Amino acid sequence: MALVPAAMLAKGGAEVAVGVLGAGLVVALALGAIALIIVAIVIGARRERERTEALRAFAAGLGLRFTDRDPGLDQRMAAFPMFAVGHSRCGLNLMEGGIVSGGVRMSLLAGDYQYKVTTSNGKSTTTTTYNMSFVACMPVLSIDEELTVRGEGLFDKIGALIGFDDIDFESSEFSRRFHVRCSDRRFAFDLFDPRMMEYFLAGPAPRIHARGGVLLFDHGTRRWDASGFSGALHWIDGFFGRIPRHVRAARLPSEDRATDPVLNPGADGTGMHGTDGTGMHDGGDRSRRGQA
Numbered sequence: 001m002a003l004v005p006a007a008m009l010a011k012g013g014a015e016v017a018v019g020v021l022g023a024g025l026v027v028a029l030a031l032g033a034i035a036l037i038i039v040a041i042v043i044g045a046r047r048e049r050e051r052t053e054a055l056r057a058f059a060a061g062l063g064l065r066f067t068d069r070d071p072g073l074d075q076r077m078a079a080f081p082m083f084a085v086g087h088s089r090c091g092l093n094l095m096e097g098g099i100v101s102g103g104v105r106m107s108l109l110a111g112d113y114q115y116k117v118t119t120s121n122g123k124s125t126t127t128t129t130y131n132m133s134f135v136a137c138m139p140v141l142s143i144d145e146e147l148t149v150r151g152e153g154l155f156d157k158i159g160a161l162i163g164f165d166d167i168d169f170e171s172s173e174f175s176r177r178f179h180v181r182c183s184d185r186r187f188a189f190d191l192f193d194p195r196m197m198e199y200f201l202a203g204p205a206p207r208i209h210a211r212g213g214v215l216l217f218d219h220g221t222r223r224w225d226a227s228g229f230s231g232a233l234h235w236i237d238g239f240f241g242r243i244p245r246h247v248r249a250a251r252l253p254s255e256d257r258a259t260d261p262v263l264n265p266g267a268d269g270t271g272m273h274g275t276d277g278t279g280m281h282d283g284g285d286r287s288r289r290g291q292a
Contacts (some may be wrong), residue, residue: 014188051225052093053274055111058226063274064108067094073113077136079211086115086130099137099274101233102240103261104252106139114225133234135206135217139240142251146183147191147210149188149200152176171197178205187247196242206232 054070059066070076073091077083094111101108113134118127167188168175173196182188192200199205206217217236224232241262248262257263 015047031106053272054085054226055093055095055229058229062095062099064095064097064110065098072093072116072136075213076109077216079214080209080216082114083210086117088114088116090114095229097274099238101139102243103259104139104141104240104243104248105256106137106141108135110135110139110229127202130221131223132155132221133228133232135136135229135236136214137217137236138214140253140256141240141243141248143210143215143218144213145187145210146181147208147215148179148181149205149208150179151205151207152179169197170194171201174201177201190244190247193244196239196244197244206235209256 056066070091071089074083074089075112076091083089092112092114094109096109097107099106099108111133112131114129114131116127116129118125120126121156124285167180167182169180169189169192171194174192178200180188180192204219206219209216215233243262245262248260249257252260252263
């Protein structure tokens with residue numbers, strides 16, 4: 001029987017010990033990573049519950065109905081292309097009802113919109129989930145034109161060079177900072193008088209899309225907490241409050257003109273508050289237009 005030198009035995013034992021320690025370290029790191037993931041999931045779920053409850057309370061404060069989940073939101077908002085993007089589309093934390101904003105009665109729908117986009121390069125498939133907050137409203141003040149207002153981007157500037165220009169206004173700063181398209185240019189000029197343009201320039205203004213009598217406000221793929229929704233509604237209140245007199249006189253129902261705070265400054269119609277009106281899907285004739 002061959003004898004193994006003591007030095008070789010010692011070296012082999014050390015290597016085994018190092019191997020065992022290395023394997024143990026890998027297992028410990030893996031378990032630590034799993035624990036961190038679980039903690040992150042638990043904390044994230046708790047924050048989501050807290051956010052949902054805060055939004056529920058916010059809706060109650062405005063007298064709005066609150067719905068945790070609506071998988072049919074994309075159908076209700078089908079007039080807007082952004083609600084047709086991706087798959088697994090769903091509305092979350094939806095607040096709905098009637099309010100008065102800027103002196104104008106309207107049906108309101110606000111909340112979160114979630115969708116997923118799946119891409120593949122032939123070898124692997126990746127699914128990304130997008131979340132955004134929005135406010136949509138259908139005012140009794142008739143706006144049937146298609147209107148888009150958003151910040152001017154690089155591609156807009158390139159498009160302007162090759163003839164795909166938007167509407168230019170008297171304010172060069174406003175025209176430089178905002179991209180405005182409208183199916184009726186005259187209405188756009190009527191709406192964006194100097195006072196309204198100053199309001200947009202004071203910022204931060206959301207994106208605005210108008211289709212079929214419904215106006216959609218958002219800041220892209222960004223979610224708001226309760227204070228964010230409050231800020232958005234405050235901005236929208238200022239927007240409707242600045243719609244010029246001649247536009248209001250021509251487009252408000254006759255029964256609303258007498259109480260409109262712009263047409264009749266003494267009328268008690270200022271500020272944003274809830275009404276006993278119905279939501280965007282179950283009201284009168286205007287509430288059924290532009291529906292998904």
